[in-house]
Amino acid sequence: MEEEDQRKLTDLVVELVRRLLSQNPLNPQTPYSDPDLRSPHFQQSLSYAVRILSSRLTPSIAPDAAAIAESIKRRLATEGKSADALTFADLYAKFASKTGPGSVNNKWAVLYLLKIISEDRKSARNGLDSSVFLPNLALNGVEGENSSRVLRGRESREKGWSNGVLLVAKDPENLRDIAFKELVNVVKEENEVSEEVLVRDVLYACQGIDGKHVKFDSDVDGYVLSDSIKVPKATRIMVRKLCELGWLFRKVKGYISESMDQFPAEDVGTVGQAFCAALQDELSEYYKLLAVLEAQAMNPIPLVSENASSGNYLSLRRLSVWFAEPMVKMRLMAVLVDKCRVLRGGAMAGAIHLHAQHGDPLVHDFMRRLLRRVCSPLFEMVRSWVLEGELEDIFAEFFIVGQPVKAESLWREGYRLHAGMLPSFISQSLAQRILRTGKSINFLRVCCDDRGWADTATEAAAAAGTTTRRGGLGYGETDALESLVVEAAKRIDKHLLDVMYKRYRFKEHCLAIKRYLLLGQGDFVQYLMDVVGPELSEPANTISSFKLAGLLESAIRSSNAQYDDPDILDRLRVKMMPHGSGDRGWDVFSLEYDARVPLDTVFTESVMTRYLRIFNFLWKLRRVEHALIGAWKTMKPNCITSHSFNKLQHAVKLQLLSTLRRCQVLWDEMNHFVSNLQYYIMFEVLEVSWSDFSSEMEVAKDLDDLLAAHEKYLHSIVEKSLLGERSQNLYKSLFVLFDLILRFRSHADRLYEGIHELQARTVDSSLPSRDKNKSRKQTNDRSSEPGTWLSDGRKALTQRAGEFLRNMQQDLDAISKEYTSLLEGFLAQLPVQQHIDLKFLLFRLDFTEFYRQLHPTK
């Protein structure tokens, strides 16, 4: 069988060669007739054919008849011969259905053969159009002569070959053939870059590597196809578009490597690092895609023949379809990289979050993944801050900054919000709550020395459904974060307030301050005033605070204050304010309350100064009241015995009476004013504010609320007792009034002393006693000679009395006038005040509208 096959084979080959040669119109020997089998030409051809046949024993494509038929049909269709394509399909169907003996076994081979032959014919026909041969084509077309054509052809071919590569002597047919093929390739590459090469270059460019023709041009800042390559403009544009991906990739990769380099310099921060890591993950997805594409680019589909180069699977168009999605992602990444180049920490997270507000689900998912990674360090920081009060922030990325301060200002200034680092998905109120919770924990730990908060933290975490360990939360779970913070805040605040109230007895201390500094404990204040009063009349620099402290002690012990808590009494002290010369003790005396940690967060220095101011004012008021009461003691009617009146002359008696009356009336007025002012301050200001404050303390939820309530309390006291800045005028006129009242007191004292003296004189006029004379003070400068006095007798006495009384009357008149005018001025200012409501004060002072009636125009 083998032998037979072999023989058949040889016969067939011979037959084939014969037929082909006979058909060949270019055969100079025997056109269209049987060739001579013995001719050397024939033999040559035969040997050549055999050589070709034996050199290629395996086909280069898969034996798939259907695929080949498909490609043939497609080719016919693209050439515009669609009718032929249909016919072919029909024929092929019939042909394929023929099976059994007598049919062709290797159908695919036959089809393939036909296909190649037809393609070769076509390319042979078109081969002469190639530009190298162009000058010869015209000549070829003109000449009809076979020989000259052949000659010309030979010349042209030789010319072509001299441009080309190889001229070998030994084995001309085959090697010439190969050389010719190579020439064609070189020429093609010089002129026209094949799409395959371009695709490969584009794939390189998309990884940031320069390809053979597509290189990165830093002037243009993009990947360009060098101009020396001749490609159609459409291809050029397409390449440019695809290389945008490469440009974006370069940008992203550049950022990542920059950040990685800077990391040791501590410039990047944890959020930045997370961002880079997330970008790198996305890029690895991208690399996967590129690897797949590159593998595809190497593999041609099974229908390629060596001459056709556009049959490559991966064309530029296909690439652009594959690149659509990565292009979107890469663009996003590049935009983010641009935005985040200068940002850090929470600001970076916030900027990225803004970009995530996008409707496209692809973008949305991508950003979500990215943000999860980027925000995890931030969320971690929040968690540890909220549950443990720890601030682990080496790179200053968190939106809470801490400063080292003393224990007493820890609450107010120790921590604050850094708005620049606050990401936009955490609202202001949430941030405030976070700040407060962490602050409370730190406060408890540092100032209150309390350890109970750790339990509350775990409780809070359990209630919110997360754990106190790391990694419980992520981006997109802002609600979870919020609920955790809320739970933690609730518990910690409650715990803090408990500690403040129970362990440090905040309420008690507030009350104590009210009783002592704001003169709430009446009996104590009275006694203190009695005891300390004479001391304070001395100049300030002669008073020793030690003595005063002793006096304070005695005052405490002799009033109800002694039953108070010793801890509170410990904190009460005397303070001498810094004074200049000429100050009296009254001006510099004050009490002080020592509030220690942690209460001094509430009772800071400035708060205590304000308390001091109020104390001063109240103390002055008390002093005036005290003075008036003292005056009243001397004014009691039975001090003046009636029998002295009988001794005096009628005129003097009248004078005396009127003076006394005047004095009394004035005293009444002043007393009315002072006591009403006192009551106003006591009840309408202090008590009301205190009850407001108490009720607010009940409902306070955290220390901030408490601080605010206390602030309000103090502020209302200050404003309503006319100590505020806008009540300066009132305050001044009030003080002038006080001074006037004190002057009155001294005048009244003098008056009554004088009267007593007169009394004693009239009594003693019958009892000459030197001792008594000497010990009395005189208001006139006359020498106190008992003799002259007594010797003057009643007349002199009357005269003296009259003079004295006249003087006194004048003084009292002056004081009275001044007082009235000042009081009116004061009262007139009261209704005009707009920032506080003084109608109650006015009501008390002018209950009967007496003053208003005096001056109806006002």
Place this chain on the structure above:
Amino acid sequence: MDEAAAQTAWESLDLLFHISNILDTGLDQHTLSVLIALCDLGLNPEALAAVVKELQRDPSLFPSTLTPPASTP
């Protein structure tokens, strides 16, 4: 060959001839049949196509020492 086989063979040849005409290969029936037979024997179709192409080309490509140019048989 029996009747059916002959018929099949003839029909196949006919179909292929039509196909070949559509594809404009320039082969006549006889040559085509030879080629089909050669393919059936298992030869590489690419090689056969190459042979066809070479032998259909201008024979003056062969070196002048072996082939007299232009003129005599």
